[in-house]
Amino acid sequence: MNARFDRIGLGRFAGSGERLARAVTIASVSFGRSLLWLLAAIIVGCGVWMLLPLSKGNSAEPVKSGPVKSDVAAIEPAPPGNAAAAVSPIAEAQAPAAAELDRLKISSQTWRRGGLGSKALVTFTLRNDNDYAVKDLEIVCAFTRRDGSHLTDRSRVLADTVTMKSRKTFARIPVGFINVNGDQAKCSLVAAQRT
The missing domain is CATH 2.60.40 (Immunoglobulin-like)
Known part of the structure; x- marks a missing residue:
């Protein structure tokens, strides 16, 4: 009776090894293709990023340091008789x-x-x-x-x-x-x- 169960058990699992090997091969090929697509997407994304213009805060131009400019325009002194050009206290x-x-x-x-x-x-x-x-x-x-x-x-x-x-x-x-x-x-x- 044990021999009969062994033959039935072996017969049932004999083809599963081939199926398992086939499934592993298909999975590895699809995983490899997925990695290639991911790599291609990363390369295209980096290429697009390099073509974009630099933002104002990240530019490569140096900041020009010099005299500080005030928000109020420079007012030249008025001639002695001209009261209209005098600077207001405000x-x-x-x-x-x-x-x-x-x-x-x-x-x-x-x-x-x-x-x-x-x-x-x-x-x-x-x-x-x-x-x-x-x-x-x-x-x-x-x-x-x-x-x-x-x-x-x-x-x-x-x-x-x-x-x-x-x-x-x-x-x-x-x-x-x-x-x-x-x-x-x-x-x-x-x-x-x-x-």
């Missing part, structure tokens, strides 16, 4: 007062990479030797390669206040995306407003 009150940058100093600074190595995180200490507090600090960081050649500039406005005759440390401030070849950073203060 226009003077609306103009933001720029702080003296020679009494503001970045005393120490370091930087490191963040965001999978694509973002720059800057830590610096700002010293305010003025007799007034300052706010809306604008910094510009210049990034260079290992050989010292200029790579890119990134700027950031910090809406924080530094009180008079004090110092404040800003830790891990993201200043933007940088090139993977960036090795050194030098940050400087460009503008600040009196409070």
Whole structure:
């Protein structure tokens, strides 16, 4: 009786090995095709991404640092007899007062990479030797390669206040995306407003 069950059992499973091998072969071929389609989609996506124009915040052009421009147009002094061209007190009150940058100093600074190595995180200490507090600090960081050649500039406005005759440390401030070849950073203060 055991022999009869063995023959029945073996007969039933004899063809399953071939079917299993055939199923594995079909699955591996379809998996391989799926990987090829995925790779093709990634290549096409990267090609399209490379053709898109750079965004304004991620451009490769350096930030031009220079004199700070005020929102209020420059008013030339009026001739002595012309009262119509005199500056109104309202226009003077609306103009933001720029702080003296020679009494503001970045005393120490370091930087490191963040965001999978694509973002720059800057830590610096700002010293305010003025007799007034300052706010809306604008910094510009210049990034260079290992050989010292200029790579890119990134700027950031910090809406924080530094009180008079004090110092404040800003830790891990993201200043933007940088090139993977960036090795050194030098940050400087460009503008600040009196409070």
